[in-house]
Amino acid sequence: MYLSKALGLLFATGPLLINAISSEPLSTSGRWIVDSAGNNVTYAGVNWPGAAEAMLPEGLQYQSIEYIVSKIKSLGMNVIRLTFAVEMIDDIYENGADVPIKTSLINALGEANGTSVYNEIISHNPQFNEDTTRLEVYDAVANECYKQGIYVHFDNHISKAMWCCSTTDGNSWFGDTYFNVANWHRAWTYMADHVKSLPAVKSIGMRNELRTPADNATLTSTSYNWVDWYANMVENAKQVNSVNPDLLIFFSGLNFDVDLSPIPTASDLGNGTAFHKTDFSFADKIVLELHNYDSSASSCSSLSSSLLSDGFEALETDDSSIVNVLPVVLTEFGYAQDSTTYTEVYASCLRTWIPSVHAGWMVWVLSGSYYIREGIQDYDETWGLLNHNWSDWRSSQTIENAIIPMVEASLG
Template sequence: MQFRSGIGLLALTFPSLIGAISSSPLSTSGRWIVDSDGNNVTYAGANWPGAEVAMLPEGLQYQSIEYIVGKLKDLGMNVIRLTFAIEMIDDIYENGADVPIKTSLINALGETNGTKIYEDIVANNPQFGENTTRLEVYDAVATECYNQGIYVHLDNHVSKASWCCSTTDGNAWFGDTYFNVSNWHRGWRYMAEHVKSLPAVKSIGMRNELRSPDDDTTLADTSYNWDNWYTNMVENANQVHEVNSDLLLFFSGLDYDTTLSPIPTASNLGNSTYFKKSDFSFADKIVLELHNYDSSATSCSSLSSSLLTDGFDALETDDSSIVNVLPVVMTEFGYEQDDTTYTEVYASCLREWLPSEHAGWMIWVLSGSYYIRQGIQDYDETWGLLDHTWSDWRSTEAIENGIIPMVEASLG
């Protein structure tokens, strides 16, 4: 059977994914995300990065937005996690206007390469031009996602645009070198207002992979703890909800978002601080998100057990120790997209366990390449579902036997 024939069968299997998505907001009910009719919604999708120094969704020099979104739809996926940098919003406030994409590309890649990539982007996406700004490209992605029935989960990946993440990149923790908390709040207030006109945007990830700020040992020693996490995350959630009450608010954890262990049980976070869903007026908008890259796992039982301990136990409605029953979404996990890695313990376990728990997920990563990553232009992404030119799947074997069965199990 040819691969495209398989996709045709997938479309028949998931008719709800082929039509348009509702413009109504999502909310939560216990461990579930639900739509306006009360139907359970499980996220199953991929990450689409846009937070590196060009501050644009990747891949548009190779393909159109319509084509890329269509590839997600071919898989039967229903969501993208679209990442951005607060620096983009800082620029708007500092300059009084957003930066044109051509200028941003030249700043990132140099005059010659930046101009060439700009021309390629416009050739593939002729709706753009000299005056098109970065945020307008994000808007175009969100609009196309709505047209093709794909939810958008908007994620603040970093403050200063860069590849993420390390403990010494200045983006690690509240008050770190580039992590200005006031600008972060300001940026989210701006985006919460902005996306009101984009009905595909249903949820936000308030901050990606919080971690110890090891470039500032004083800050790490005095501030890196759950109590300060609560103060900052809850304040941001309050502000976003006040501006746009439709959005689901994803709370990420510590240690690169690999743990939210004290949250399901409402344990003491320090200074008699407790996270209790019942304390929030927007309790029906709270979702937990976790990441996992434990590719060294030797058994699915040990990996799944650790995931429950890390925070997925918030899904356990029959466990009396769980105070905060909430949806949990694995917004990042990933592995090499080749013909064998998807068969190993880590990938195989998540492919089976996440759907069995009815937990949402977004694989890292859609990108076949980057405009620039860590200083290397046209960087090849071997973890990308798409090949270098974003034309087709990097490994048809991994897609047919790894990704598609996971989508089917999650959304069937």
């Protein structure tokens, strides 16, 4: 069954290669994302984190925004997944204004290191100064992406700014220690309105990697289920769409976003609840997103079969059991950037299978380093496409033999 489905997807009409992006919104048509002219659009890009304690897009102490975006563009990519924390928007509401980047860095790194990193940032990005706020930096990234022809997908990665993710970090599920649902809705209402002025921003990911709140047994037993997922995600989607009807809205799944299995078939989620895209006035704005880090996969056939059953079945147009035909984007997958890992089953399978079914994707991760990760400042990221100082690729072999071929297979 899975082989026939994969073959059916393989021969679907390919997407249009876009070298520049329009200010017009994107929509969906069946299993495709489409532009305003009706051309198929496939996302092929990279994650650019910004949701940790500094609450800024990473890497700006090493390179300019223009340079970093140009490196992304040089790969032929057409999208970034730019992450943020709800805490950034909470601060705006609580303080009446956004926090200056220098203050945010000092809060995250300490007075001496925060000031030093701030000075490095403005040396590479002289358009910023002590009055520049965090959200203005996000805006600058989005505007540079538009200038260079790259879409921006805003992702709410976490509530309390920190490295994500674990089942005990207080950010895992609706109502968890730091996951205030009302504040989450408020943040998305704010952001949906804010990005109206940013023509590169075409889509949003409502929440990254929903997962079991393992340190809260009561919340787990009473709320960690598909019915509560439906209620919270649908309500947030409605609020986003009411504020900004132009945005594509990505629905993520359970278990660290590896499971959306009930959605393609509109299966019973419990209590008679089922997801039917036709129930929504914004059905042409709904996209599914999944993650996968199954690096222990022993064969491509087993990995692709699991991806289909996890939710990629929504791409099917010739299977009567698929009720919700929708675009699906693999918004996170990744592996060590070295001379060998890209040749292994996991990386090589995704490199060929995802483009073959014309699914979108964003690899984790762009960052060669982080301002701070899990208490370690200037943390080196071995999965980063870029090296520690963001000046060049960490592994030219992976870039040349894996990343660029995957872009070309997706967009060519």
